[in-house]
Structures are given as C-alpha cells and as structure tokens.
Amino acid sequence: MRPFRYSRAVDVADAVRLAGSPGARYLGGGTNLVDLMRETIEQPDALVDVTAMPGEIEETPEGGLLIGAAVRNTALAEHPAVRTRYPVLSRAIVAGASAQIRNMATLGGNLLQRTRCAYFYDNHGSRCNKRQPGQGCDALEGFHRNHAILGASAACIAVHPSDMAVALAALDAVVHLQGRNGSVRSLPVTDLHRLPGERPDVDTLLEPGELITAIELPPLPATLRSTYRKVRDRSSYAFALVSVAAVLDIADGEIRDVRIALGGVAHKPWRATRAESVLRGGSGTAAAFAAAADAELAEARPLPGNAFKIELARRTIVAVLRELAGDSA
C-alpha cells in the first residue's frame, strides 16, 4: 500500500476542506477502498475519514427520511422507520455482504464502492479499461457470467455490486452533495452512477472532491408494498447474479404505481422504466408482469457466458411482482 496522509473530518465543511487536493479520497468504513489500496488499484495520497461526520436518520417535513451519509448499513437496515415503511431497503441491505461488513460500511461508501469484476481486481495479470483506460477488457472473452447484460459497452461489461443502491433506485432516493467550493446540490440516485461508454474508469457523475452528505427517501403511500429478491450462486454472502427491487401500489387488481430496479445486470443500478410504463395503470396479472419484464429485457445484449441472466431476470421480476401483488393479482 502506498503511504498516505490520514485526517478525520468533524463535519461536512471540514471534510470538503480536508479533501481539497486532487489525490485525496473520502474514507468510510473502508471495506472496499482499503482492499483496493492494498492491491494498489487505488492510490490516494490522502484519506479523509468521514465516519465521524454528524448525521442520523431523521424524518423530513414531507414524511420521508433523511439519512446521513456516514450511517452504517446495519443501523439503516434495523431502523424501525426503514423496516416498516421502506422494507425493500432493509431487505436489500441485509442481502448484501456479511454482518461484520455491514457493521463497518457506510451509506455513502456503499454507493461509491467499485465493481467486483475479477479482471478489475487482477491488477498485474489482466487488462481492464476501468483500471487503466485504453488497455482493453479481458472479461469480454473471459469468465463473464457475472457481468452486464444491459447498458454495457465494448470497453466494459462490469456490474455495480451494491444491493442497497438497487433499492434506493426503486425508491426514487435523492443524493445530497456538497462540493469543494461549498456548493450544494442534489440529484436522483439513478443519476449518480453512469454507464461505462468509452470511460468505464469513471463510475459516477460526482465532481472532483464532491462529497455525498445524505440520502433522502421521499414519502411513500402506506399502501405501497415493496421487497427485494437476490439470486446468487450461494444462499448467503455472495454478490448478485440478478436482483430485483420492486415497489407496487395495487388496488382491485389495478396497478396505481410501480417502481422496479435491477441489480447485477448493469454498470449501475438499473431502473426498469420500460417495464414500469407497461404496467402503470394496467392490470396486475402474471401475463402483464411477464410482458413488462420482456419489454425491459428486449434491450439486453448478453455474451455467451451470461445469456442465462435474461431468463433469470425475467423470472425474478415476475416472481417478485406476483409476490407483491398477492391476492390482488
């Protein structure tokens, strides 16, 4: 690991000031960044520890929740308001990593974790455009059963590894940011991450030095039902092959509102807007759920090793929507 300067921020303004140099990075729980530094894939010359920043889980005047970026994954998953009003978020968090890692990992760090593509991690043995732009991608003709079927490019087929972010995408969460010059802005979490295109080394639309300060969950009607289902190679402590976060408002068989996001299939949490538009206002039947899944997956471009994900995603979308619809379907 390359030497670096360490400092601990007491608040947001302090953090942004301390991270003023180009080689500085924010440090949350360290569960991904420390590992990447040990492999010399990340080589920051300064780490600004933001885990001491104030910020809890608060009710917003609109009836939603405002969650500080330093809140640990466990604290978020166990919070009564999250468990009862946003079950998809609790479910997604406890589907990820291990209990030890969830006790360390922060909300902001979870969003900014990097892909677990094995070729990205193989620093000295493989080519990777995300690690070294222009180098080439060994996953394309390699072992890519875990890789993207939607929104990938010829330069990169890596997937975003977070479960929590998939739930946040389905919930229309908003990311609050503070920049180096003190500027404050917010953007939908679905706009935080970008597709790889020709620049897979750039994961997000954050400005240099910009800090995630909080995530806001908009209020949801009490009638909304939500859940998260993760399909993986073993039943625990594994990354998703495919995951589905879904929120459904259905009454008398009619879908009043629906939000669906997919994990394990793209470079970013994949909001399934095509499927949603097929369903919204229609009837919540199994046939409609299948048609919606097909509409979303029509754009899928698989490789030989991951073509199975299309059918897996289709079945998982349908199963989750049927579960949420219950007797209403």
Next chain:
Amino acid sequence: MTMTMTVNGSPVSLPHDARVSLLDLVREHLHLPGTKKGCNQGACGACTVLVDGERILSCLALAVQFEGRSVTTIEGVGTPGALHPLQAAFIEHDGFQCGYCTPGQICSAIGMAQEIRRGVPSHVTADLAAPDIAPTRDELRERMSGNLCRCGTHNGIIDAIAEIVSADVLLPEPAQ
C-alpha cells in the same frame, strides 16, 4: 498528544503509519496472535474482533480510525483457565478442527448474539416489523455466513452457538 484506543481494556497508542490495519496492530504490534489473518481481504471472517461490542473485520479496518474506541480480541474474551461459555460450548460440540477460524467465529457469535437481542433483521427474517427475532438455526447460519471454516465444522459451530443462545444464557460481555 498521543492518540489512543483500548485493546482488551488496556490503553494502546495508535500507529504512526496510517497504513497499519487493526489486524496488524493487534497481531504484530501488540503481539496478540489470537486474531487470525486468513484472506486479508474481507472474505473469510477469521480476523473478526469486537469494537464497542460490535463485530467487524479487522483486516479491512485502518487502526487510526479507532481512536477512543474499545477493541476486544479473543484474548479478552476468555483465558484457558476461565473460558467464556461460548468457548466451552465450542469444545463440547466440536465446533472446530484446526482452530484457525475459531477466534473469529467466537468473536463474531458474541457480536451476533447482541444483534439478535437488539432486533437487527437478517436475510432470512420473515417479518421485518417483528420486535423479537427467534434464533432459529436458519437465522444463526445466515448471521454467521461471514465466517468460513475450511475444515467444514459449521454444524458443530451452529450447535455450540445454538446451545448458548437457545438456553437464553445471556452471553457475558468480554472481560475488560
């Protein structure tokens, strides 16, 4: 001013080199070799320690992040002459073979018992809204999935933990 944390109740100076992991601090600087380095990348759980009662992976933790915190390693959990009840249960139920993962398993299980008591849900918890969580074998297995045993003694490990948890014996806090 020297920054400190406590390890098993004793004050310890933070390392000058920020690269030192909490794992290397306890093993190499403090000569407490009970905590094990398995994968050193957060995959195996052998390095699990308790920080203020919460289980974490010491291999992914930079020691400098833990100023003012209270760290408990397996050396602070029990001693050969005064075993923690969970250590005795591991012996009773053959919860280990080579023993390399055992310190991490035991620290992890102590943290897990607190999480169940606090009502933290898991991936297999059916009712997220329920205030109490029954410590079924499925719950224990899911909650211990971050601790691998290459000898394959998971059945004995779960037996040992289940005995302590289901007997409703409150796991005592580790000695400080």
